Amino acid sequence: MTDLKELQSMRSELAPPRLTSSEPVIDWMLARRQTSGCNRIIHLNNAGASLMPDCVVEAAIKHLRDEARMGAYEAAESATRELEHVYETCAKLLNCSVSEISIVENASRAWSLIFAGIKFEEGNVVVTSNFEYANNYMAILQAKHRYGLRVVVAQNTPTGELSMDSLMDIIVEHGRAIRLISITHVPTNNGVVNSVNEIGRLVRETKVSGLLHESALYILDACQSAGQIFIDVQEGGFDILTTCSRKYLRGPRGIGLLYVRGGRFEQRRSQEPMLLDVRAAGWTSRDGYDVYDDGRRFETWETNVSAKIAFGVAVDHARGWGISNIEKYTGDMAEKLRTLLHGVSRIRLHDTGTRRCGIVSFSVAGSEPSEVRTFLANRRINVSISERALTRLDMENRQLDNVLRASLHYYNCEAELDLFVDALGDFCRRHR
Template structure:
């Protein structure tokens, strides 16, 4: 078990605020901050190119660290500026034709669903929404019956932004593999709080961010594409990093997933994200997952003791995201009043998850998201603050 005092001392902001907005953006640990500061200092003192040269080992380590974290190969990893663009680089490169079918779920994140809608309009494919089971997650049995000869893609969000559920990704992966359908997983909210193994899940594509549970800098993201799926995706744009101009009228794509990168990138962010992955791995993902799950379960239990509070999490397995309402109090107002008391939360709103929240008749929810550096004492303080509102 890791030392909670050490990880909290590595997170000086814990002395000043109660941070339950890790699904939005986590607090950066000191080693990550120092890694970022080192590159920025080199940029100031030597210029951007020289700073990048000095960071060569850390840039290479980015691919090795992520490969180990996800149980992938380093050449299956790409650095991308954010999770949405990572998802876009894969999805917009798929050759979907009129009459093809793409399966998703009502918990899908707004940016992804907007991409599905735009490309469906452009390319003429159909979007099929798999129903939920009694737990509110993807109904795997129903998914299997929906797959037909024109089904080309299953696109699912692992952990939705607006609730605590963890979609059964590995079971979905087995269905996709049985039918030879490409499986794309948005792991924006899961990598960093859940032990994610791309081989165990069986996904062909996985995208995520640095700022949430990985505790990295904003403006950083990553993309995993399985080697066997590479040739099914034509990157929507390329440059002299993602491809080589081999002759006046010809080019060759870069080997591996680096074909989804661009030459110009945020070196500071890349090094910071590498350091964040290294830090998480040093603690251990199984230990992180167990602690986050326990803290969230305690938070749900204690909130239910507060008069007027209703919990709106779903899923057979639940994670570190806890969504709730308090009767007579708008979630935005609640978030503002908690912020004034030194407590950070966020609000999930209908436009971010229209199919899910709309079906449940919910306009907005307060979202409290815990991480391993949070404590039981903070849970109790939070519940007291909600009770007093």
């Protein structure tokens, strides 16, 4: 069995990936040379936090050194252009205006902040799915108890993705009482990709027909998809999108991205961010303040400047590879891994849907996921565990307590997949 040291020594001789297309869409060997972490580990936890490219790490370190050399305020002032660029590159990533972008502490903060600013009334309906993440769903439940909301869950198709028919039935039944439609693009525990653009078209059409009220909001949780799957907010018709830096965009931890379509949160006291500081609003008189009308209104003045700059570099890096190219590569590699895992006794795959991505969820029959993860970690292979409490509706529906998750990126190669599958086979032989 090839070990990690041997893999490192033969990096330049590795055969091109055996993908479904005639030519690989990504120069994965270049991607590995640009990622020092690939020399130490086999990292299959990209849906948790990807290995940062060296250029991202260097951008963060450079600014920290500037802070140490000249002072934090002065370093931030000297980096004004780099900070402005973060908004510009994020806007290009999503195809939106710079004024529609906010950079906040993390994706959970982004989602909670925007949700808290929505004006709810008793009897309003929030539509969600079986894939809603725990942080989001708990906020919805809190609002249910606080405002008297109704929560309606759209069901899945027989193949496992969100059902458009179920969503349409909900819109017909609840219509203009619907205040929010909250959709997860890619769940944390499953490789399925939901048809979010099709949902956007349905939302637009039912607003035109009068079934949905014009004020109904469509929010997309893109934490597991941004950087892995091509997203165009104009095509998708999202009013709000949230994602984070550390996953498929390969940026540092502690940074989140919030998109809010212009005009969707008007400057009204009943629908403004719950938390304001001098970055979000101006104190205009003893009794007055004005909330800014761009993305700043969701931000705070104090921020991790080095991480923010590095996030901009990470988005540049992802856009340089081409998100559609990344989507093709990771999707093909994940299908290859699923095929390999089918050949290992006791491995059970748990991905659903007709369209899937670079996340592969599985279990080893008769073994605890934590035991498997520890065994792999001792071989310097990183995977993660998705627990029931993180996506309770989907996991309970499928009678799963937890699943192992191997999530691929474009710097992973087939030799790593072979090592990973060999290690799982070894675990199964040792733990009968």
